[in-house]
Amino acid sequence: QKEVEQNSGPLSVPEGAIASLNCTYSDRVSQSFFWYRQYSGKSPELIMSIYSNGDKEDGRFTAQLNKASQYVSLLIRDSQPSDSATYLCAVYTGRRALTFGSGTRLQVQP
Amino acid sequence: EAQVTQNPRYLITVTGKKLTVTCSQNMNHEYMSWYRQDPGLGLRQIYYSMNVEVTDKGDVPEGYKVSRKEKRNFPLILESPSPNQTSLYFCASSSHPRGDEQFFGPGTRLTVL
Numbered sequence: 418q419k420e421v422e423q424n425s426g427p428l429s430v431p432e433g434a435i436a437s438l439n440c441t442y443s444d445r446v447s448q449s450f451f452w453y454r455q456y457s458g459k460s461p462e463l464i465m466s467i468y469s470n471g472d473k474e475d476g477r478f479t480a481q482l483n484k485a486s487q488y489v490s491l492l493i494r495d496s497q498p499s500d501s502a503t504y505l506c507a508v509y510t511g512r513r514a515l516t517f518g519s520g521t522r523l524q525v526q527p
Numbered sequence: 528e529a530q531v532t533q534n535p536r537y538l539i540t541v542t543g544k545k546l547t548v549t550c551s552q553n554m555n556h557e558y559m560s561w562y563r564q565d566p567g568l569g570l571r572q573i574y575y576s577m578n579v580e581v582t583d584k585g586d587v588p589e590g591y592k593v594s595r596k597e598k599r600n601f602p603l604i605l606e607s608p609s610p611n612q613t614s615l616y617f618c619a620s621s622s623h624p625r626g627d628e629q630f631f632g633p634g635t636r637l638t639v640l
Contacts, residue, residue: 425567449625460617460631461570505569509625517562519569 420444421508423518431526436493438521440506443487449509450482450489454502455520461505465491496525529554531632533618539638540608548603548635550618556630558621559601560585561593563614564634570617575624576601608639 422441430436438452449468453461467473467480467489479492489508493500506518531552540546552559560575562585572585576595590612592604601620605612615636621629 421569458634460634462631463629511625515572515624515629517570519567 420516421506421518423504423506423521425519426522427524428521429524429526430496432496432498434496434525436496436500436523436525438491438493438504438506438523440489440491440518441487442489442506442508442516444508444510445484445487447484447487447508447510450480451507451509451515452478452480452489452491453505453507453517455505456502493523496523498525498527501525529630531618531620531630533616533632533635535635536633537636539640541640542609543607546605546608546637548605548616548618548637550601550603550632551599552601552618552620552630553599554620554622554630555598556620556622557598558624559595560619560624561591561601561603562617562619563587563612564617565614573603573616577624608637610639613637613639 420443452465454464455461465480467482473480477494481490501524503520503522505520507515534549557578561573562570564570571587573591574593576582617634618632619629
């Protein structure tokens with residue numbers, strides 16, 4: 418079992434819709450959870466971090482964490498074509514640096 | 528401007544020819560890491576460093592070496608590159624390893640023939 422799992426996609430949504438991206442992790446001692454956005458050929462950029470159960474909102478982005486279910490998600494409201502990218506889920510367990518999922522490719526159709 | 532720089536950005540080489548990819552950060556960060564990214568496999572950590580002269584293996588260290596003689600620099604060395612090391616490489620730095628302050632370099636696309 419991979420430490421951090423994501424559906425590779427592509428996830429296709431129409432412009433203006435809500436995109437829902439999901440991630441599961443295997444290590445119960447995981448402490449911190451992150452979503453990075455990566456455009457093709459570019460480096461990852463941090464868009465959301467979440468540390469406790471519940472929801473965290475920042476603009477059009479909402480991160481949701483459920484530690485009991487070992488599940489973290491990212492919701493993108495009012496999706497725009499510029500949101501088309503690969504979204505990487507990353508988990509920090511407290512031992513060393515981040516463990517990344519393989520990413521979900523999001524396509525927002527105009 | 529706070530940044531992580533990598534050189535070269537693109538490199539095509541042949542099997543067995545030693546190469547070094549440089550990484551430098553200007554943020555006085557203690558933690559630095561090297562990742563490789565391959566289709567379907569995401570970002571996998573090669574090596575990381577917690578401070579000068581302190582390095583440790585990540586998930587895929589075979590075939591790579593690193594050194595951390597200065598805080599700002601963290602070069603990645605391939606002593607004898609092989610085709611399975613063809614990949615996109617990222618250097619990253621942070622003041623803490625947990626990720627929220629992690630800065631990535633622009634990436635180095637390496638092809639080994």
